[in-house]
Every structure is written in structure tokens, then in C-alpha cells.
Amino acid sequence: MAQLILNHLTKDFGGGRPAVSDVSLTVREGGFLALLGPSGCGKTTVLRMIAGFEQPTDGSIDYGERRLSDAARALPPEKRNMAMVFQSYALWPHMTVAENVGYPLKVRGISGETWRRKVGEALALVKLTDYAERRPAALSGGQRQRVALARCLVTSPDVVLLDEPLANLDQHLRKSMEETFRIFHERSGATMIYVTHDQSEAMALATDVAVMSEGRLVQMAPPAEIYARPEGAVVGGLIGRGSILKLPVAEHAPRALGWPRLRDAIGSAGDGLRRDVLVRPEHVRLDAEGIPLEVKACVYEGERFALTLVLPDSQALKAYGDRAIPVGQKANFSISSGWRL
Secondary structure, eight states: OOOEEEEEEEEOOSSSSOSEEEEEEEEOTTOEEEEEOOTTSSHHHHHHHHHTSSOOSEEEEEETTEEEEESSOBOOGGGTTEEEEOTTOOOOTTSOHHHHHHHHHHHTTOOHHHHHHHHHHHHHHTTOGGGTTOOGGGSOHHHHHHHHHHHHHTTOOSEEEEESTTTTSOHHHHHHHHHHHHHHHHHHOOEEEEEESOHHHHHHHOSEEEEEETTEEEEEEOHHHHHHSOOHHHHHHHSSSOEEEEEEOOTTSOSEEEHHHHHHHHHOOOOSOEEEEEEOGGGEEEEEEEEEEEEEEEEEOSSSEEEEEEOTTSOEEEEEESSOOOTTOEEEEEESEEEEO
16 A cells, blocks of 8 residues: 655755754555644645655655655656645636546546546536536635545546645535545545644544644644644644643653642642643533632633633633633632643
């Protein structure tokens, strides 16, 4: 099985810190990897090096037994059997939907019945068969994105690269398109690499999430693992909603902390070394035997209330509740678990 391997990948454009620095990771065949991080972290540069639009300053990219690029040479993009979906969709306005989808086939010299069959299959997958003769200007943003996906699928690529493909869509369309991406991945069997700054997209779609910060890979793991056991404050703050508290926790204490340790740490007035502890809001609950905390904010979110609580040392703690609690009032809360970063 062919894996995509990035080996100590670096890209330096000059003028300071490298855009990408010493990134090593393996994407298994048929996997769905999300490259997650804030703007400027290097994730799009990694994607462009995989596509062949940029050449590494150092390190290498291999797909199976093939060397795609290193500092000495690079295989041209058209010889990598990859497809890329851009944020802007990059559709030809003078072509119909079918012509846009079939353009990569035309470039490869495929025409006639084979061309029509492949285009029809690709349009059927993204549910645009009835739109084949329309032009992009007559489509919604979500429909244009599906045309771009169909254009990827039509050539049966080994790897599909997606550069923030949902950034221009509203929230409702994003959720709809997430389902389209999942179906696309399941049916195409292609390896997919998805660049995003939206952690909810990454967690919903990917089989693995690679978090980047300042050009470096910080952590790579399946979504459930990266949510439950983030490595460091960067990942903990980026993945999910939570509070990173500074608490006096012993160096030998376990990474996973239960309520007895957390209660002692929160109530401690000691000046010992304080460590970052991540607490998810779903792990904070009303508890008659908990400790009294003041409610600083209470916001109704539809199915629940989002609370901001104040610890004795004035740190803020996020929580969820099933009822409103007046701001300024105190209530008893406990924390079922925390994760030492």
C-alpha cells in the first residue's frame, strides 16, 4: 500500500523563520489527514509542496516508492496523479458544469463515450447530474464547490488536496458540504489532505489531525486522541472548547487528573510551580459536594447554557449547564477530569 511520507520537510523563503521547519509525517493510503493551525502556521505551504507548486528547501516527499521532490529535484505537478481543490473553486466561467468537470480528461486526450461516462459518474457522486449544462455563474457556492470536487474525482487521483475549501461558504452550507466530503472520501478511496483553520471541520472529517504552529508539526493523532490527550497548550487551546488553568500540580502527578487532585489544586494557596491543566466544559458539573464558584456569564446556546465561572484565584473556567444561573450568583461545581499539558 502506498503511503505519502514527508521526511524532515523544510521550506525557507528567506527573510526570517522558515515557513515550514522539519516536518515529518506519514499519511496512510486512503487516509483523510487534516492539517490544522492558525493563519501563517505553514499548512498551505506544506500542501503546495505536496502538490508540486513549491520545492522543498530541505527534506523530501515520497509516495510509495516514488520520490516526488527533495531539495535537488521535483516531479512536475501533472506527473503526480494528484488533484487540488482551491478555496476559490477555480472554475472556467465560459464552460458548462460538464465541461469543467471533464477538462482534466480532455487534457489527457480522453474523449467520446469514455469522457461522457466518467463525467456522468463524477457528477452523480456529487448530486449534480441535472446541472451538467449550466454554467458556474448559475450555481450557488455549495454547488460550485461540488463541481470542483467532481473535477477532482474524474481522473481517479491517488491524492486529493483541499485548501480551505469551505472558507467561502456559510455555516449551513459548510455542514452540508462536510457530508459531501465524507461520501467523496469513502467512494473515491483517494488519500485526502485537508487544510483548515477550523478545528470543528478537522475533527468532523479527518481520520488523523496534524496540528501546526509557527511552521512546525506540534502533534498528529486521530481526532478522539488529540481531543482527549493534547500535547501542550497550543494544541489544547486550538482543539475543542476548554479552559487552560494554571494550577499547583506536582511534577510526578499523572497527566489525567481526577476531582480529588483538582479540588486540592484549586483550593491551594501555595506558591509552588504552577502547570497548565486543560479542563473541558463538559467535565464541569453542578455538584452539591463541589466547591462554590461565582457565575460570571451565562449564555443560552439552544440545547444548553454556556457558563463562565470564576475560581478563587480569579481564573475563568468554562462549563455547560442545563439551566440558567444568574450572573453573580454562586453554585457548587466539581470537575470530573482534567489533562495536564
